[in-house]
Amino acid sequence: NAGVMQNPRHLVRRRGQEARLRCSPMKGHSHVYWYRQLPEEGLKFMVYLQKENIIDESGMPKERFSAEFPKEGPSILRIQQVVRGDSAAYFCASSPSVGGNQPQHFGDGTRLSIL
């Protein structure tokens, strides 16, 4: 039973390029969450999605960032026109339903480096 799969594990982009981060949730999980971790900081919530719907994007920067979770395929976090400050580890988590009694299971993250 595979866990949450994120790819790529490492991604290098130049300023102004686009970054696409993928997340395949655990089997049977329809809730997906994206978090960002800056160096020496904790995990910051970005967005929560269910299949084809964005439920909460309160942690997502208003510009350049978007997320989707299509009916088929992985969830995608897309960052357009990347800047140096986007360098971080991006983690995806999934759960079968919502609530603290259903812990989120995390992937190993994508480390994004902006040159």
Added chain:
Amino acid sequence: DQQVKQNSPSLSVQEGRISILNCDYTNSMFDYFLWYKKYPAEGPTFLISISSIKDKNEDGRFTVFLNKSAKHLSLHIVPSQPGDSAVYFCAADNYGQNFVFGPGTRLSVLP
């Protein structure tokens, strides 16, 4: 405004002794509290949780205590082992509406 705080960035403990990691929160609407462990270059791994209606939950070497009046919880690891060396995150959930992580505490268990 940090809703979940872990005021100790790091903690060192001798192998075999007890590790106590602390967490404070400000939002009285949180109904579940969770602890995650994170090794370098890996994602966080769920350890143990506690409902706001309980004051203690135990799972093997790990026990979480909740003091609602003080808005404080703690994770006890006993006995501590070198493999427990990791960053520990406290997290809180508000009926699925709001999931917040603390900044983490780096635990080093010395052999």
